Amino acid sequence: MSELPAKTRLRFLPSGSALHKFSAMMTLLLLIVAFSFTSPAFLTVNNGMTVLLQTAVIGLLAIGLTMVIITGGIDLSVGSVLALSGVIAGLVIKAGVPVLPAMALGVVTGAICGMVNGLVITKMRITPFVATLGMMMIARGLALQLTGAAPISRLGEAFGNLGNGSFFRIVEIQANGFPRVIFPGIPYPAVLLLVMALLGAFILTRRQIGRHIYSVGSNEEAARLSGVNVHRTKIWAYTASGALAGLAGMVLMSRLMTVQPNEGVMYELDAIAAAVIGGASLMGGVGSISGSMIGAFIIGVLRNGLNMAGTSAFIQQIIIGIVVIGAVYIDQIRNRN
Amino acid sequence: MLDTARTSAPLVEMVGIHKRFGGIHAVEDVSIDLYPGEVVGVLGHNGAGKSCLMRILSGAMTATDGQIRVNGAEVTMATPQEAKIHGIETIYQTLALANHLDAAANLFLGRELKTRFGNLDDARMYAEAKDALRQLNPNFKNLKDPVAQLSGGQRQVIAIARAIYFQAKILIMDEPTAALGPSETAMVADLIRRLQADGIGIFLISHDMQDVFDLCDRVMVMNKGRDVGTFKIQDVNKDDILSLIIKGTLPDDWTPRSERN
Numbered sequence A: 001m002s003e004l005p006a007k008t009r010l011r012f013l014p015s016g017s018a019l020h021k022f023s024a025m026m027t028l029l030l031l032i033v034a035f036s037f038t039s040p041a042f043l044t045v046n047n048g049m050t051v052l053l054q055t056a057v058i059g060l061l062a063i064g065l066t067m068v069i070i071t072g073g074i075d076l077s078v079g080s081v082l083a084l085s086g087v088i089a090g091l092v093i094k095a096g097v098p099v100l101p102a103m104a105l106g107v108v109t110g111a112i113c114g115m116v117n118g119l120v121i122t123k124m125r126i127t128p129f130v131a132t133l134g135m136m137m138i139a140r141g142l143a144l145q146l147t148g149a150a151p152i153s154r155l156g157e158a159f160g161n162l163g164n165g166s167f168f169r170i171v172e173i174q175a176n177g178f179p180r181v182i183f184p185g186i187p188y189p190a191v192l193l194l195v196m197a198l199l200g201a202f203i204l205t206r207r208q209i210g211r212h213i214y215s216v217g218s219n220e221e222a223a224r225l226s227g228v229n230v231h232r233t234k235i236w237a238y239t240a241s242g243a244l245a246g247l248a249g250m251v252l253m254s255r256l257m258t259v260q261p262n263e264g265v266m267y268e269l270d271a272i273a274a275a276v277i278g279g280a281s282l283m284g285g286v287g288s289i290s291g292s293m294i295g296a297f298i299i300g301v302l303r304n305g306l307n308m309a310g311t312s313a314f315i316q317q318i319i320i321g322i323v324v325i326g327a328v329y330i331d332q333i334r335n336r337n
Numbered sequence B: 001m002l003d004t005a006r007t008s009a010p011l012v013e014m015v016g017i018h019k020r021f022g023g024i025h026a027v028e029d030v031s032i033d034l035y036p037g038e039v040v041g042v043l044g045h046n047g048a049g050k051s052c053l054m055r056i057l058s059g060a061m062t063a064t065d066g067q068i069r070v071n072g073a074e075v076t077m078a079t080p081q082e083a084k085i086h087g088i089e090t091i092y093q094t095l096a097l098a099n100h101l102d103a104a105a106n107l108f109l110g111r112e113l114k115t116r117f118g119n120l121d122d123a124r125m126y127a128e129a130k131d132a133l134r135q136l137n138p139n140f141k142n143l144k145d146p147v148a149q150l151s152g153g154q155r156q157v158i159a160i161a162r163a164i165y166f167q168a169k170i171l172i173m174d175e176p177t178a179a180l181g182p183s184e185t186a187m188v189a190d191l192i193r194r195l196q197a198d199g200i201g202i203f204l205i206s207h208d209m210q211d212v213f214d215l216c217d218r219v220m221v222m223n224k225g226r227d228v229g230t231f232k233i234q235d236v237n238k239d240d241i242l243s244l245i246i247k248g249t250l251p252d253d254w255t256p257r258s259e260r261n
């Protein structure tokens, strides 16, 4: 009599990673509720779209980092690669190339940087931390050198579309002739993030390369002995991370309407934090895109909400730092049980 | 030494294999062959070089020197994939399982079943894994748990199931029953006899003398990286083998047992 309910209850208890995702989701909701009280303008459609827009860049980086972190690696170069990709796109637009192919070239630049990371890590056997630290400096240096550290502006209307455009934007022309925004629309970057997150999750869970990414992070030697091409798998993950950094660069520079070779400093840390808050383990083998997206939004909402509440940027850093440590600590406690 | 009844050609010949790690000579000039339907025991003290020799054959490690022939043709074994192509499957002493993945994902790791669209066919892999595991352990549960959460014996069963699922011609078993209970061990012994009857050649590493005498047709004893003797199992007894393992030599008064009396 007493055994049956216990068994059914056990069935309903979520497994480790699901539990982590659930608590992260609760944290996110809690933050939203709390900020709604502290600043009335927080829970508005307009601000919601702003958060989406601001989170898109970190979210895109976090997708790539999640894959890299699951292999047991790390990618410190994404912030700099983002800038270099923007610079390349900006320079070729200045040279007369249309926006779309220029942006494609920007993404390819990111992918190449990522592939170099992967090759250095696998073929030269340099640890991911050192290899991507090197790439972080090289890409930033290249971006600054190519532009003389000066921003590239006047890139044309079309360059701003990706970062500033939106779907379903509803604008009404008022009696006085001024437009009034009824619905700000869903920003392109947010849609892009959703598409890339779904694609990333699909690859990780439904495709062979995704399975191999988990296996390499879980037990690299076992993966090798089972016939997994470990080098190819790692190179794939770093290339994807680089390409996503390139894409994030396009979104960010497009939103600013200028190419800033100084942009994206320390973005890698936000992206790593997002993945870790979302349950990814730096030891490898564990992590999910959905978790990392929740993590990215926790950081995005924290930043936005603290801003609106008038908290200084310095205090924000402190709070986010505490959140990262707290998230990992809670995970540790749970794993010990 | 060659059995007159043996008409077929050897499945594998390893000739003059050396493996050095810096100054350590883990395997020194070892030669061994394996015929279809034969179980060859590879014995020796801890650190004798048994695993190294077998890892060279399974492509997990490259030899410093020596040749490997499969069905008479010289081959390279640079990667585990190459060995698998030649029909060599291995149960590693370390089991080689990815802890965060479940039993089915481990069983098919590197050789995943896919749907028409190239996606992972988890349903089919799960069903096949369930069948394969139930053959070895009828009450195998927790198929969907990460293997880190399984017992040592359950993990070993997964490693064994993986090696036989892909229809090996040559099977390397590096202490396959170390973590198994008595009934599972008996099941593995049955399995070995069944595979043997199907003409599969098996290298068996074991420290259990009972298993060795029950299952092996021949034994090779290694001592400090060297082959100190290969014998038909009828020609030696337990004391002879222990003497070879420990001292590296046979007892002074030794003659082949089958030729006595």
Ligand SMILES: Nc1ncnc2c1ncn2[C@@H]1O[C@H](COP(=O)(O)OP(=O)(O)OP(=O)(O)O)[C@@H](O)[C@H]1O
Residues within 6 Å of the ligand: B021, B024, B026, B044, B045, B046, B047, B048, B049, B050, B051, B052, B053, B093
């Ligand atoms: N990767 C390695 N690097 C350096 N030395 C190694 C390596 N692998 C094995 N050795 C050495 O090679 C020797 C043989 O090891 P091996 O694993 O083959 O022993 P074994 O006969 O399988 O022993 P056991 O019965 O304990 O499994 C040991 O001295 C070991 O220290």
Ligand SMILES: [Mg+2]
Residues within 6 Å of the ligand: B050, B051, B052, B093, B174
């Ligand atoms: Mg061994």
